Amino acid sequence: MSREQERAKERIAAELDRSRRRSNGLTLDSLDEADLLAQHSPLMSPLVWDLAHIGNYEEQWLLRAAGGREALRPDIDGLYDAFENPRADRVALPLLRPEEARDYNDRVRREVLDTLDSVDLETVPAPRSAGERSLLEAGFVFHMVIQHEHMHDETMLATHQLRRGAPVLLEEESAPPEPSPPTAEEVLVPAGPFTMGTDDDPWSYDNERSAHTVDLDAYWIDTDPVTNRAYLRFVEDGGYQDPRWWSDEGWEWKRRRDAVAPAFWTPDGDGWVRRRFGRVEEVPPDQPVQHVSFHEAEAYARWAGRRLPTEAEWEKAARFDPASGRSRRFPWGDEEPTGGHANLGQRALGPHPVGSHPEGDSPLGVRHLIGDVWEWTSTTFHGYPGFSAFPYREYSEVFFGGGYKVLRGGSWATHPTAVRSTFRNWDHPIRRQIFSGFRCARDADRA
CATH class of the missing domain: 3.90.1580.10 (paralog of FGE (formylglycine-generating enzyme))
Known part of the structure; x- marks a missing residue:
């Protein structure tokens, strides 16, 4: 394996870890089961749906499509298909409970890291047409899954904003830099x-x-x-x-x-x-x-x-x-x-x-x-x-x-x-x- 591929895989593994820690922080680490199963607004999914959907999407693209592996949980594909299930209806589905979702996501991630070790990321320049790309070119499919999880993390934050109740997200950052006025409006x-x-x-x-x-x-x-x-x-x-x-x-x-x-x-x-x-x-x-x-x-x-x-x-x-x-x-x-x-x-x-x-x-x-x-x-x-x-x-x-x-x-x-x-x-x-x-x-x- 070239040093370029090693660096690319190290970056992907680190970003996969960051995205999962963030997802868990917005769900399993901050809310109880009742809050995770609740639908806080008909505009949004129950947070536990987002959590398992992230794992299911990762399984479908990184294990099945990119890794050529057998499906771990084909029985839940329909539950976590965003196009089959409008957000307002997801609360009534037989969703994985929070701990089940954690176990499923952890299992998927373990196998994804095994897959990452073995695949060729095809570190070549990207072609002009999107249709000419391959899933593994420059690690695209891994980048896609990382971005997908972070997008759902932002969606989870919107759900947190709609949620009623005491604050559960901490204010951790120090004050931003001193603002400077614009030179012109x-x-x-x-x-x-x-x-x-x-x-x-x-x-x-x-x-x-x-x-x-x-x-x-x-x-x-x-x-x-x-x-x-x-x-x-x-x-x-x-x-x-x-x-x-x-x-x-x-x-x-x-x-x-x-x-x-x-x-x-x-x-x-x-x-x-x-x-x-x-x-x-x-x-x-x-x-x-x-x-x-x-x-x-x-x-x-x-x-x-x-x-x-x-x-x-x-x-x-x-x-x-x-x-x-x-x-x-x-x-x-x-x-x-x-x-x-x-x-x-x-x-x-x-x-x-x-x-x-x-x-x-x-x-x-x-x-x-x-x-x-x-x-x-x-x-x-x-x-x-x-x-x-x-x-x-x-x-x-x-x-x-x-x-x-x-x-x-x-x-x-x-x-x-x-x-x-x-x-x-x-x-x-x-x-x-x-x-x-x-x-x-x-x-x-x-x-």
Whole structure:
């Protein structure tokens, strides 16, 4: 085995361990059986479903598909198929109990590590087309499973936020770096082409491929995500009572929901408080606003005389380096994120104040593009030119054209292995239990 393969396998084993410790910390290590079996919201699965689903997905892809092994528990495949079982129905399924789920996951993991020792990761450059890739090329299938588990960990955190009861998640991180003020409230992104998407990132999904040139007119984009302080001005100006700012669909959602502020906000005297993982606290003014739907973000942007950026505008602001003309993997370069670059990986249980991570600025001076809050864009989820589903249609393709809106950048709850400047998230425009915020943009020819 080459030293390159050894290093790749060491990294995979370490990341598999990190993801499992995080999953167990959000379930078996923090909640009792009743909480794990309960459905805390019809929007979410019981946490014990997520836990066993992670193991079942790992078994199917790393043991059966990549390792060629016999199925350990084919009898539970149907229970943990996300497409066969809507979230609201999962609580009624004959699910594995928490300790059964732990034992199953542990057994899968032991066999996965045996498989990792024996497979050839095919450490060769990635081809241009997603359809030409193989599961083991540069360890892709292992990367896919690691990212999948971390995505479910973020989903588990959303369930924790919806859960009622005393706090069970600890605040462990020290205070973030002292925020620095922006040099300007918005940044001009020059007109011209840039490369969107990727052909060679070994962690990339099919919907991030293929790399293609997009030519954009000049536009302005906010230096930072919209903060709670800025959003509060919209609330206090009657933004939720004025249909001028809302699309017809958004106004109908707001009316049916009786929304008057972001999710989990409550008026308190002359101000507002929010509920965060069982804690009630004043809304921090300098953090990016989170738990807003696409409709709320769009309404705020109209009220402010602006709009949401397109997905391509977001990616150019995040990746394009005018000095070299190339697109970077991350706003700061190609090296992987550190705590200095971005607020990721549940280091905190919420966003950091804007300006806290100057090392993460893009070459154009746009800040907080990675981490803190997922950012809504105006783009409906679709495939790029040359898209080819890999390794299964249900990851991306079945969601194209379904009215899902694209979110970019990751949140404080997103693990560093599960986000990059090409990574594409998507959700229904009504969703706000997710850790979502936004920034605004405007055409450069508008005052």
